[in-house]
Amino acid sequence: MIEKRHATVLETVKLSAPGHYVLTFDAGQKMASAVKPGQFLGVAMDTGGMQFLRRPFSFYSADPETGHASILFSVYGATTAQMARLAPGETLDILGPLGGRAFTPDTRPGAHQVMVGGGYGVPPLAFLARRLLTADPDSSVTLINGARTAEFLVGTEGLETLGIHLREATNDGSRGTQGLVTLILQEILEARAEHVPIHIYTCGPTPMMRAVAEMAMRYEVPCQVSMEVFMPCGVGICMGCAVERTDQTFARGCTDGPVFEAREVAWK
DSSP: OOEEEEEEEEEEEEOSSTTEEEEEEEOOHHHHHHOOBTBEEEEEOOOSSOOOSOEEEEOSEEOTTTOEEEEEEEOOSHHHHHHHTOOTTOEEEEEEEEOSBOOOOOOSTTOEEEEEEEGGGHHHHHHHHHHHHHHOTTOEEEEEEEESSGGGOOSOTTSGGGTOEEEEEETTOSSSEESOHHHHHHHHHHHOOTTSOEEEEEESOHHHHHHHHHHHHHTTOOEEEEOOOOOSSSSSSSOOSEEEBTTSOEEETTTTOBEEEGGGBOOO
16 A cells, blocks of 8 residues: 655665665655565655655665665755755655556576666665565575666675675676676576576666567566656656557556566567
């Protein structure tokens, strides 16, 4: 159930990437227990101007026991600039969890769960990876993180200590593989054992997700995509987040998604 809440800020941590922060807050046990990886929340801030719409942010974490949750964001306007200045004890006006479809973990025995993210697409994948390892410490999970340069490879801190296999790609070769994340994905798909099922999850810039989806379909591997389209209202009313489907119909990115099967989306 969607809940509107004035959440108490617990901490705001500046990351190594310029303008990037992790904001942790008390979402309450009800919301934190309901959140699934891939869902998001809407944030409203009093910026001194006229703001009619909430800003959507994917959940980066949610702990049902403590009720604490977090989002990872970069400063790109008045709302996020104000969020970056929030101090412990201040409040955050949130609405969530939003999103009708979240990531669905592959339950096939021994499945290799491969996540491909870039930029703002990494937080929900990191959340999913942690949830998978919490549910089954023996899960085989690989997260591929891509960025222009090493300083923007954020959001995966601490994942390797959980047993997640982290692979990185940068355009300039400053860390990990030089080139696109699809180079690493293709390497994994080419080297896979016939008896080991693979499932791909991806979130990030549309061109990246399109390339990942096309590769998944070429190798006949199931793939879920989280469409990070602009979501003005987040609750399915405004129709501003339309996602075109292959059957020539349109889905609402917020309530019908944000997660879709790659084969559902009409990639252009």
